[in-house]
Amino acid sequence: MHTLEQLRAGQLAGLRRLTLSCGLADFPREIFDLADSLEILDLSGNALSTLPDDLPRLHQLRIIFCSDNLFTTLPAVLGSCPALEMIGFKANRIRHVPAAALPSRLRWLTLTDNAIEALPDELGKCGQLQKLMLAGNCLSHLPASLANCRQLELVRIAANRFTALPDCLLALPRLSWLAYAGNPFTQARELAALSGAGTAGVAWPRLQLAQQLGEGASGVISRARLDGCTDVAVKVFKGAMTSDGLPRSEMAACVSAGAHPGLISILGTLDAHPQGASGLVMPLIDTAFRNLAGPPSLASCTRDVYAEGVRFDAAQALAIAQGIASAVCQLHAHGIVHGDLYAHNILHADGGACLLGDFGAASMFAPGSPQGDLLQGIEARAFGVLLGELIAHCAAPLPVLQAVQEACLQEDALRRPQFDVIERQLLEMFPA
Template sequence: MHTLEQLRAGQLAGLRRLKLSCGLTEFPREIFDLADSLEILDLSGNALSSLPDELPRLRKLRIIFCSDNLFTTLPAVLGSCPALDMIGFKANRIGHVPAAALPSALRWLTLTDNVIESMPDELGKCGQLQKLMLAGNCLSHLPATLADCRRLELVRIAANRFTTLPDCLLSLPRLSWLAYAGNPFTEARELAALSGAGTAGVAWQRLQLAQQLGEGASGVIYHARLDDAEDVAVKVFKGAMTSDGLPRSEMAACVGAGAHPGLIPILGTLDAHPQGALGLVMPLIDAAYRNLAGPPSLSSCTRDVYAEGVHFDASQALAIAHGIASAVCQLHARGIVHGDLYAHNILHADAGACLLGDFGAASMFAPGTRQGDLLQGIEARAFGVLLGELVAHCAAPLPPLQALLDACLQEEVLRRPRFDAIEWALREMLPA
């Protein structure tokens, strides 16, 4: 974090990344002194409602974040910034997105948690668009021109007003990660999952919270004792909109997923929290498990980041691939797409044991329908990306795995293999 005083004193000359959060109501003119170097500008957490017409003077600006401000319109001047390819205006009051605000090189657009009712047709002209985050708005349709965004890989439209899933998304050749829960057309299935039998409630009073284990976009995870007898993990949802959707939708998917060796099990849903928060109670995961990779970076956009020097032997790679395919196969049979099938949502241990977690982007569908088949094909592409990463980090070539990932990555969605076939193929590759 930088300060306005540093900026005004000329102490930030040559800076490539600037972050200011100090109650700003106007854009500081001194930022233009960084025009020859500034690439990333983060003005989140202020009280801004406009940007200056001269913003294109920041000729090297690639990324701008203005989340948690007071914008009611996405500034049109953004579209004139010559190098801009990433825009983040989460949690404002934006109701209008003018076509002029969309730069031709746009790669990543985040407008989560606003009040947008429609997106301009010109969105379809953003041929470089890879990531589109529109959860938590008032959208009931998307422009049909979005079908022209053939590089689009990740879409979040959860918690809007869609009565059907937009057709323009379902045949996109590279779409791999899609979240659409919390809309009117998914509500009945989510409520049915939450009210169904099989997962008991766990009263808050039965839990003794210990240290915090982690925190994500949707909630905080604690180590706790259940009935002073069992160590458990408790995820307490923040109750706020996340980039993926709503806590209630995540809970519905977790409950509906059922028990599987490749899924983090659920002991119960949280009852009687003092502030009424939603939550889940889960077994404590063995400390030997660790994340397979880190989440995408600003530069990698839709691709996970693996630690330097990470590699797997053939048996590990095959075991991880088979374990995840088997878990997803069960999800699809129960009418659930994970929506965020990424290495950073997989925990693994040295022998290849693995667990798929984080259902924040999971959504429900009707099995046995053409739309359901398309959604499963979209998730097959995400699995193909994962297979490609496993192959790339494998110590020895894996020709059978390469053939399977090629099948998962083919452009025609309905020609990709279903997960029952994927799971069977991987099972056949496992060492005897």
Template sequence: MSTTLEQLRAGQLDGAQRLSLSCGLTSFPPEIYDLADSLEILDLSSNALSSLPDDLPRLHKLRIVFCSNNLFTTLPSVLGSCPELSMIGFKANCIGEVPAASLPPRLRWLTLTDNAIETIPEELGDCSQLQKLMLAGNCLRSLPDSLARCSRLELLRISANLLPSLPAWLQDLPRLSWLACAGNPFNEAREAAALDAAGMAHIDWCRLQLGRQLGEGASGVISQATLDGQPVAVKVFKGAMTSDGLPRSEMAACVSAGPHASMIPILGTVSAHPQGSPGLVMPLIDAAYVNLAGPPSLASCTRDIYGDAVRLSLPQLLAIAHGVASAACQLHAHGVVHGDLYAHNIVHHPDGRCLLGDFGAASLFAPEAPVAAVLQAIEVRAFGVLLAELLARCETRLPGLDELASACLQERPLQRPRFDHIASRLAVALAA
């Protein structure tokens, strides 16, 4: 919740651990230092800031800084001197330079989406605790080889850059599970060809009557609607760039995926939107389907948040796991990596049926290319995380399932099982 500068100046926020100010700031309010003994999260997004003060480390408990939608041209070097700082978010600024000095030693989560960055310093590889790195929508032609040392890196977003190929060291990262790499020169032609060949219906906006909002993700807002009197769901993309990449990359992945019983189908793309926004039209899912989990929090970083009451029977677990593995198997056969294989992108029915959605982080690749095995191995680890989470919420144990999860999570990516093997094993267990 955003507070006001007047509240801060009046001393009404004494002891606050979190401060959010969005009020057209052009300079850093010195009154923030009055919270030095308590402040842990500082959100100065959506202002007109272009610098931070050199004495920012006076906020000695500061763990998280958000300064998205401001006017920074350089990531402030002073961030690297904040002793407890582990999370930095400077999305949608004008940043062209990332000094090595701006990287704090405890860095765990770095978001620099939608800027103008051409190079990342080699020193980023010294951030041994780095788990989440979001660099989509920049001007990167390469990534530092030092990132191969970031053995804890689990989520990487490098879509919509100028990368001619994927770095070879991706296959050496033992924990990388969620990768978005669409909209780069190495896969742009494939995306364009997918959209040209799709033959997808174009649905005029005036044929849609919007109802209540159903959900909101990184890339867009999903609403209930009617199309010529029939109930549907409509996803309208938020803008030209999301935290995961480009809307056209998501649409290219959706039309390439093909129909599958455990994937949400696409009826068509939106045309003639009043603001020119792209969108997708999908069937309205039965209300009996519910989200399996919520997205990661600031504290959990890369792990979904499950409700305390979530418990699964063994048949439910097997049906969900097999449905997701089977869908992933088809995606990879069609040259699509989902990139966000998470429980929060899965809805499930009490009988175990499930639907995988949200292709905002999906990327296209040539299934026969050598990189295909690496991309599948990365996504298999994401499935391993999911399977382990499901097993933790099921009281009944079936021999072999824990071993399957462990195999998917093993640290040598190319030694993990393939999705066809995983789906086959789960199908046998489901039929038993």
């Protein structure tokens, strides 16, 4: 975090990334003194409602974040910034997205938690677009031109006003991670899951919280003791909206998933929180388990980041592939797509034992329906990406596993294998 005083004193000359969060109501003109070096500008957490018309003077600017401000319109000047690739305006008051605001080099657009009712047809001209984050708006349709964004891989349209999945998404050849829960067409399934007989509630007074174990975009996970005798993990959601969707949708998917050795299960949903927060109570995971990778970076966009030098032996890689295929097969059989099938949502231990968690982007579908087949094909592509990463970080060649990967990455989603087939193939190739 930098200060306005540092900027005005000339102490930030040559800076590539500037972060200012100090109640700004106006854009500090001194930022233009960094025009020859500044690549990332983060003005989140201020009171801005406009950007200057001469913003393109920041000719090196690739990334701009203006989340948690007071914008009602996405500034049109953004489209004139020559190097701009990433735009993040989460949690503003944006209702209007002008076509002029979309730069030709756009790869990543985050407009989560605003009030947008429509997007311009010109979005389909952003041929390099890979990541589109639109959860928590008022959208009921997407421009048909979006079908032209053939590099688009990750889409979040949860918690909007869609009465059906937009057809333009289902034909995208590289789409791999899709979240659409919390819309009118998913509401009945989610409510039925949460009101089902298998939904157990755990009252807050039964829990004695201990240390915090982790924190993500959607909530805080802490260690706790249930009824004074059982160690558990408790996830308390931070608010009504996450980058992926609604806590209610995540809880519905968790409740519906059923028990499986490769899934992080839940003991129940949280009741009677003193601040009314939603949450989940889960078994405590053995400390031998650790994340398979880190989440995507600003540079990698849609690809996870693995620790430098990480290597798996063939047995580990195959065990992870089998375990995750089996877990996803269970989800699909219960009418759930994970929506975020990534290595950073997988915990693994030595020997290849693994657990798939984080249902924040999970969505429900009708098993056996044509649309359900397409959705499972989209998730198969995510699995193909994961297999490619395992192969790349394996100490030995895995040509047979590569054949499964190639099948999952076919351009036509309906030609990709479903997970019951994938699981069976992996077991036949590499019996336990």
